[in-house]
Each structure stands twice: as structure tokens, then as C-alpha cells.
Amino acid sequence: MRPFTLHTGLVAPLDLANVDTDMIIPKQFLKSIKRTGFGKNLFDELRYEDEGQPDQDCSARPLKKDFVLNQERYKGASVLIARKNFGCGSSREHAPWALDDYGFRVIIAPSFADIFFNNCFKNGLLPIVLSEAQVEQLFTESEAAEGYALNVDLSAQTVTTPSGDEFSFEVDAFRKECLLNGLDDIGLTLQHADTIRSYEEKRKQTSPWLFADKK
Amino acid sequence: MSAKTLYDKLWDDHLVQERDDGSALIYIDLQLLHEVTSPQAFEGLRIAGRKPWRISANLATPDHNVPTTNVERKSGIEGISDPVSKIQVVTLDDNCDEFGITEFKMQDVRQGIVHVVGPEQGATLPGTTVVCGDSHTSTHGAFGALAHGIGTSEVEHVLATQCLVQKKSKNMLVRVDGTLSPWVSAKDVVLAIIGAIGTAGGTGYAIEFGGEAIQSLSMEGRMTVCNMAIEAGARVGLIGVDQTTIDYVKDRPYAPKGEQWDQAVTAWNELHSDDGAHFDNVVVLKAEDIKPQVTWGTSPEMVIAIDQPIPRPEDQTDLGLQESYARAWKYMGLAGKNTLNDITLDRVFIGSCTNSRIEDLRVAADVVKGRKVASTLKEAIVVPGSGLVKAQAEEEGLDKIFTEAGLEWREPGCSMCLAMNADKLGNGEHCASTSNRNFEGRQGFGGRTHLVSPAMAAAAAVAGHFIDVNELVKH
Ligand code: SF4
Numbered sequence: 254m255r256p257f258t259l260h261t262g263l264v265a266p267l268d269l270a271n272v273d274t275d276m277i278i279p280k281q282f283l284k285s286i287k288r289t290g291f292g293k294n295l296f297d298e299l300r301y302e303d304e305g306q307p308d309q310d311c312s313a314r315p316l317k318k319d320f321v322l323n324q325e326r327y328k329g330a331s332v333l334i335a336r337k338n339f340g341c342g343s344s345r346e347h348a349p350w351a352l353d354d355y356g357f358r359v360i361i362a363p364s365f366a367d368i369f370f371n372n373c374f375k376n377g378l379l380p381i382v383l384s385e386a387q388v389e390q391l392f393t394e395s396e397a398a399e400g401y402a403l404n405v406d407l408s409a410q411t412v413t414t415p416s417g418d419e420f421s422f423e424v425d426a427f428r429k430e431c432l433l434n435g436l437d438d439i440g441l442t443l444q445h446a447d448t449i450r451s452y453e454e455k456r457k458q459t460s461p462w463l464f465a466d467k468k
Numbered sequence: 469m470s471a472k473t474l475y476d477k478l479w480d481d482h483l484v485q486e487r488d489d490g491s492a493l494i495y496i497d498l499q500l501l502h503e504v505t506s507p508q509a510f511e512g513l514r515i516a517g518r519k520p521w522r523i524s525a526n527l528a529t530p531d532h533n534v535p536t537t538n539v540e541r542k543s544g545i546e547g548i549s550d551p552v553s554k555i556q557v558v559t560l561d562d563n564c565d566e567f568g569i570t571e572f573k574m575q576d577v578r579q580g581i582v583h584v585v586g587p588e589q590g591a592t593l594p595g596t597t598v599v600c601g602d603s604h605t606s607t608h609g610a611f612g613a614l615a616h617g618i619g620t621s622e623v624e625h626v627l628a629t630q631c632l633v634q635k636k637s638k639n640m641l642v643r644v645d646g647t648l649s650p651w652v653s654a655k656d657v658v659l660a661i662i663g664a665i666g667t668a669g670g671t672g673y674a675i676e677f678g679g680e681a682i683q684s685l686s687m688e689g690r691m692t693v694c695n696m697a698i699e700a701g702a703r704v705g706l707i708g709v710d711q712t713t714i715d716y717v718k719d720r721p722y723a724p725k726g727e728q729w730d731q732a733v734t735a736w737n738e739l740h741s742d743d744g745a746h747f748d749n750v751v752v753l754k755a756e757d758i759k760p761q762v763t764w765g766t767s768p769e770m771v772i773a774i775d776q777p778i779p780r781p782e783d784q785t786d787l788g789l790q791e792s793y794a795r796a797w798k799y800m801g802l803a804g805k806n807t808l809n810d811i812t813l814d815r816v817f818i819g820s821c822t823n824s825r826i827e828d829l830r831v832a833a834d835v836v837k838g839r840k841v842a843s844t845l846k847e848a849i850v851v852p853g854s855g856l857v858k859a860q861a862e863e864e865g866l867d868k869i870f871t872e873a874g875l876e877w878r879e880p881g882c883s884m885c886l887a888m889n890a891d892k893l894g895n896g897e898h899c900a901s902t903s904n905r906n907f908e909g910r911q912g913f914g915g916r917t918h919l920v921s922p923a924m925a926a927a928a929a930v931a932g933h934f935i936d937v938n939e940l941v942k943h
Contacts, residue, residue: 288508439625443628449495449629453495465524
């Protein structure tokens with residue numbers, strides 16, 4: 254997993270509460286055999302006029318002009334702000350995959366659904382909980398000023414606005430450690446590679462028949 | 469040393485490392501792979517630039533998506549008409565080729581449903597840990613193996629590390645004492661167990677099945693029982709090793725040979741719960757009480773014996789049950805029906821990882837031999853669990869018996885069990901199915917599934933409705 258330390262990025266304000274994972278990535282795209290390539294279908298139903306199909310070329314599809322990600326000034330946004338209970342609904346890991354693939358690195362909301370929150374950390378995305386008032390301030394400021402960017406410092410656990418306001422946020426120590434070092438579950442387990450190897454050596458001695466090649 | 473359950477022994481034997489939060493790293497001896505839950509796992513490896521930890525610990529075969537009609541199968545992968553299915557099958561082939569993983573490709577005679585193929589090849593061995601991105605991996609517990617179904621992220625984790633992060637389950641013993649009546653099979657036993665403890669009865673437990681009736685089952689029967697442990701809520705089902713297990717494993721392609729065989733058998737003989745081992749929960753059933761079972765609703769626990777009336781929502785005292793029964797009644801179209809015999813069947817499906825092994829097919833053939841499928845049925849299909857099961861059945865002439873009776877003889881795969889390929893139920897159609905899930909829409913949009921044993925499915929095919937197989941064979 255890609256490590257997360259410091260990030261400065263353009264903010265896109267998605268003024269919606271209870272954004273569910275079906276909205277983030279609709280079910281027809283789950284047939285894909287990939288973990289990547291979901292970006293073009295992120296928020297598919299909010300973003301396009303027509304119904305999207307897997308493997309479709311999206312460049313010619315009619316856009317919903319009002320949708321935040323379709324507005325020129327938010328092109329290249331990597332920090333998404335939204336209202337409460339972001340990521341509710343189905344547990345699909347395709348939701349963080351789609352956000353990540355689109356280019357988001359940070360999601361800020363007053364609250365998140367549990368499974369989605371977990372899935373973000375597994376995929377190198379940082380979900381940040383700020384108070385309703387702080388999120389409100391970010392909405393107001395980002396809508397008012399074009400090119401509004403936030404500075405996110407994971408080790409200091411702070412979000413800094415262009416005018417220098419600093420908000421601190423909570424993050425579980427273990428998860429922080431994983432993100433800072435780019436450790437996913439696999440990365441973490443592989444830190445114990447020597448222990449696994451010595452177990453394996455022992456097993457080779459006691460159950461040699463399990464180590465024959467399959468042809 | 470204190471007395472241990474079989475589950476405790478398997479757990480301790482595979483413990484690589486315990487963590488502070490109570491979870492543990494468990495070593496995985498065998499991972500089975502199929503086309504639906506593996507693509508993102510391989511993709512993940514590629515993105516991270518990782519290699520599989522131990523290539524020879526993996527075995528793959530496509531099963532969920534492969535077509536089962538002889539026409540489609542003849543032309544190989546090009547014959548798969550659904551483009552999405554085709555991509556998944558091709559992707560599995562490509563991934564296995566790229567990473568050097570042994571795969572029984574679609575046209576290989578050893579191809580089949582993962583849970584049939586592993587044991588058949590002797591890849592599933594007593595005392596091992598087995599995982600697969602499929603919840604019915606519990607099947608392999610029939611060999612005294614610790615077998616888990618896992619998710620796609622975990623498939624990748626196992627590929628990359630040969631380990632799985634797990635928390636230990638509690639121990640539950642389900643004992644079936646006594647002797648089973650004629651035509652009552654492993655499927656009836658496990659349906660009766662689920663009827664007794666419910667679909668959440670095993671949640672948080674590893675269930676060990678024991679008692680005389682379980683011990684009297686063949687390996688095929690034991691696999692049927694463990695297959696459905698997950699329908700009782702338990703990720704793991706287990707049966708201790710005995711001579712039946714060892715005889716089944718002997719001389720299979722991947723089974724140990726020569727000196728290693730003797731060494732292995734010595735180790736395997738320890739694979740049973742010790743006398744006096746502690747179980748957190750014990751359930752006892754009497755084999756004599758078990759009659760042929762049929763599910764009437766949309767959950768495996770909605771099951772009754774063939775001679776019982778269908779339970780009515782209004783007769784339930786529990787409010788929750790009333791609601792779920794009412795919903796199931798509506799979905800299953802049971803209004804005006806009192807008994808299982810009143811349900812007119814549209815289709816019969818004999819197959820799936822629960823009941824598509826040679827013994828299942830023999831029993832079904834026994835029932836239909838010299839009889840004809842009811843003319844009211846739209847379709848009755850028999851789908852062997854693997855190419856080798858198919859070959860064996862044909863050698864025994866079972867295919868002829870089926871086709872003469874009017875059943876279709878198909879190519880191996882998951883088929884109508886989950887309706888991912890063209891084999892599915894139409895809206896509102898009733899099906900007698902030897903598979904393991906009767907959820908809404910499982911076998912096709914609006915399809916109505918009734919879970920039964922192979923003998924009961926065969927009897928239903930002949931009668932056109934459910935009937936006690938004992939009655940049918942009397943005539
Ligand atoms: S036969 Fe059915 S239950 Fe078994 S692996 Fe295939 S789809 Fe899953």
C-alpha cells in the first residue's frame with residue numbers, strides 16, 4: 254500500500270448526507286475482474302445522465318453539469334468533503350477502490366459508516382472526522398474560493414486551511430502507523446516473514462508430504 | 469496435557485503467531501482458487517509487485533461460470549456465450565499461467581467444482597488447513613482438515629503470505645446417534661441439524677459432527693454434511709479421521725506415497741477429539757427420528773420432513789418468525805397449499821458441491837432406473853461435480869439410466885446452484901434442488917428452490933411433485 258504522510262490537495266465539496274456505497278459505485282460495475290478502473294464510474298448515477306454499463310467508454314456520455322465533480326474548478330480534486338454518515342450501505346470494497354482510482358486521498362465528513370471507514374484504511378485512503386461546525390466552515394470556504402486546498406498532516410493529525418486555521422483529528426494509533434508506513438494487512442503480516450518461514454521449515458520436517466509439487 | 473478437541477488440535481498445529489488483540493496468524497496448507505473471487509486478488513499482487521508465497525500450495529479450476537451444456541462446452545472457452553463469464557474464465561487461466569499455479573482448465577477432465585476437485589485429487593488432506601474464496605470451503609472439514617471460506621482480500625493475503633489472520637472459534641459438537649433409516653442420506657441429516665439449531669445456531673463456533681450415524685457415512689456423505697455447516701452459521705465443519713477417511717485418500721494423485729504415506733497415516737490417526745475434551749455447546753439428534761427432508765421456504769432452516777404439514781405464519785407465536793414465514797410464504801407462492809405434495813414442480817436439479825459426487829449420482833440413478841420423468845416437468849438436469857465424476861458415472865452407465873428416464877446429462881460445474889451461467893429458474897418456478905441455498909433469487913430471479921437429497925430429487929422428478937422416496941420405490 255502507498256504510504257500517507259503529508260498531503261496538500263484541491264477540495265471538492267459534495268453537499269450530501271448518507272452517501273451510500275451504491276451511490277459511490279453502482280452494482281453493475283462489480284462484475285469487473287479488476288480492483289482498478291472504477292474511477293470513471295465513481296458516483297456514476299450522480300455524475301452522468303444515462304445509465305452506465307461496465308466497460309463502456311465514458312468520455313462521450315452526457316454529464317450532469319451541476320454535479321460537483323463535473324465542474325471545471327474542481328478538476329483534479331483529491332480531498333472530498335461530505336456530510337454525515339458517508340459510505341453507508343453495502344460493504345463493497347469497490348467503493349474505496351473507486352474513490353482512490355479517481356484520485357481522492359482524503360475524505361472529510363462529520364461521520365462515516367463503519368465498514369467503509371475500515372475499508373478506506375486498507376486501501377490507503379484517509380477518512381477524517383471533523384465536527385459539524387468545522388465541516389460547515391470547509392463547505393463555505395471551498396465554495397467561495399476557487400482553488401481552495403487543504404493541507405493534511407497525518408503525523409501531526411491536523412488539517413490546515415489556506416488562511417491558517419488548524420483542525421486536529423483523531424486516528425487510531427495502529428491504523429496511523431499502518432498508513433504512515435504504507436503497510437496494508439499483507440504488508441503487516443510480511444513483517445513477520447521470518448516467523449512464517451521458520452514455522453514452514455518446522456512443518457516441512459513434520460509433514461513433508463505437504464510440500465510436494467503439484468503437477 | 470489436557471484433552472483437546474479436533475479443532476483445538478488443528479488450530480494449535482497451524483498457529484504461526486498470536487497477537488495481542490486475540491487474533492492469530494494461521495498457516496495455510498492449501499488454497500483453492502476459482503474464477504469469481506480471485507481476479508482482484510491476483511490484480512492486487514501485481515499492483516504491489518508481490519509474488520505468491522508458495523506456488524505449490526495453490527490449486528485452481530474454473531467452476532461457477534462455465535457452461536454445462538455439451539454443445540457450448542465442445543468449443544472450449546470460445547463456446548462460452550456470456551462475455552462476462554468468458555472474461556472471468558480467461559482471466560483465471562491467464563493468472564494461473566502468469567504465476568505458475570496449477571490449474572485444471574475448462575477442457576481438462578479433472579476440472580470441476582473446487583470442493584469436489586480438491587478431495588478427489590487428494591489435494592485436501594487430513595490435518596491440513598484449506599481456504600478458498602467460497603463459503604462452502606467447510607466441505608473439506610470432512611477430512612479432519614481446518615477449512616475456511618474467505619473473502620477476496622483474504623485470498624490475496626493468503627497468496628502473498630501463506631497465512632490468514634483469524635480469531636479462534638468456540639467448539640460445538642453435533643452428535644447424531646443411532647442408525648439412519650433406508651433412503652435417509654447425509655443431506656437429510658444436515659438439513660435436520662439446521663432445522664434443529666437454525667441458520668445462526670453455529671455462529672461463532674467450529675462444529676464437529678460425530679456419533680454413530682456420522683461415522684457410518686461414506687466420505688461423500690461426510691462432505692455433504694460439512695458442506696452445509698456454513699448454512700448453520702459455522703464457517704468450519706469438522707469430522708474426525710478414521711479408516712474411512714484414510715481409505716478414501718489412499719492412492720489419490722496428490723496423496724503421499726510410500727514411506728511418507730505411512731508417516732502421514734500415523735499422524736492422521738491422532739486427528740479426532742480426545743476423550744473428555746470440552747465443547748462449549750453440544751447438540752444431540754437421534755438418527756431414527758430423521759426422515760427425508762425438504763425445505764419449504766427461503767432459508768435452509770425452513771425445513772420439514774416430507775410427511776409434515778407446511779408451517780403457517782399465523783401459527784407462529786414468535787412475532788419475528790411470523791413475519792419471516794409470511795414473507796417466505798409469499799415468495800414461495802404457498803397460499804392454498806398444505807403439504808409438500810401440493811407443490812407442482814417445474815424443474816429438478818441434481819448437482820452442486822453438496823451433492824454431485826459419484827455416490828450421489830448412483831443413488832439418484834437407482835431411483836429413476838426404469839422410470840420416467842414426469843411429463844409436467846420443464847427440465848430435469850444432472851450436473852456431475854467434476855470431469856472425473858462424469859467419466860466414472862459414464863463407465864457405470866449412469867448417464868444412460870438418466871437419459872433414458874428423461875433427465876439431461878450435463879458437463880461439470882456449479883450450474884443451477886447459483887445461476888451464474890445459463891442454467892437458471894424462471895420467475896415463480898419451483899425446483900427440487902440438491903444444492904445448499906434456497907435464498908430468494910438464488911437459482912434465478914423469482915425462482916423457488918426446495919433443498920432435498922439426491923434420492924428425493926430423483927423421486928420428485930419421477931412424480932412431478934415431492935414424494936417420500938420410500939413410497940416411490942415400493943411400486
Ligand atoms: S456448487 Fe454452488 S455452493 Fe458450491 S461452490 Fe459452486 S456455487 Fe458455490
